[in-house]
Amino acid sequence: MDGLQKSSPSGVPTQVISSRHEGTQYTERSAVRVVVISSDGRVVVVRASKGNYYKLPRGGVEAGEDYQKAAEREVFEETGAHVSVQGGGVLATAEEFRNDLHQVSYCYRATLLDETGRPDLTEEEIADGLSHAWVPVEKALDIMPSVEPTSELGRYIRERDMFLLAEALKRA
Template identity: 65%
Template sequence: MSDQNPIERRVIGTRQGGVQYSERLAVRVVVLSPKGEVALVKANRDNYYKLPGGGIESGEDHGKAAEREVLEETGCHVLVKPGCFATTEEFRNDLHQISYCYRATLLDGHQPGNPELTEEEVSDGLKHEWVPVEKALQTMENVEPTSKLGRYIKERDLFLLTEFLKSIQ
């Protein structure tokens, strides 16, 4: 039944005339642990939280991309549930990005694993943490990003997490 429900969607930013946008497809993942906690990734340099996720490689299945991104950013193995439940479309600078958000469950308890962060992610000070589901939204809301990128990401992921929370109530 949930696959038959309309997918919630939000546009962030405005398409500017005369701008040559690069196109990017991405996945975002709300990972729920058996203890009722959500994985959040904190970007310490720019002071914001985000959901695990990132770009979909050419020809890559969304579910596989979601599993790969969660593993890279948290070191955790997950089972991604079929069906995207929300999307965002972003226009920032010269980037046009569509993000598809999925639900996932943690397969390996709280085994932290070893995140495989890129040099840029290490430089951004990315670290993941587990936050009780009822406090996850407040945790994201209570930080004030120090960059324009952080403000875009905060808006995007607050929307996605809000849609997730509506779906479990």
């Protein structure tokens, strides 16, 4: 599961996890991952207790949806926080080949506007035991590898999100 790190044609750092297998029909999916930093230097991380891993707020981009708006929507759904994606564009990408899924994740940085809302989790997210926490920026990269995921999916997510978080924090 070691990822290959490269730069995309646009110069954005990219990590490729696994590889395309000849003969596999892949479902294509675009997703967003968001590094939210508060004014007091905290980053939000999401914990999946069922799979024993941490991740960034994230989700799929709906057909015709603006990627930055999708990022803001996903953060609100998972954390209840209102955020504003900064205009710097995509900070890093991760390309994954998992089973019959080919997914490209686009990582954005967002500023916390307020955290007064309540998460709007799906039934699947509730079943996965999703919760979130605000942690100091300097501790954020230590939290994700501090637990051992109990599934291959959790290991993929940890690898991907550690890369994206590290790249985003380099540009913070």
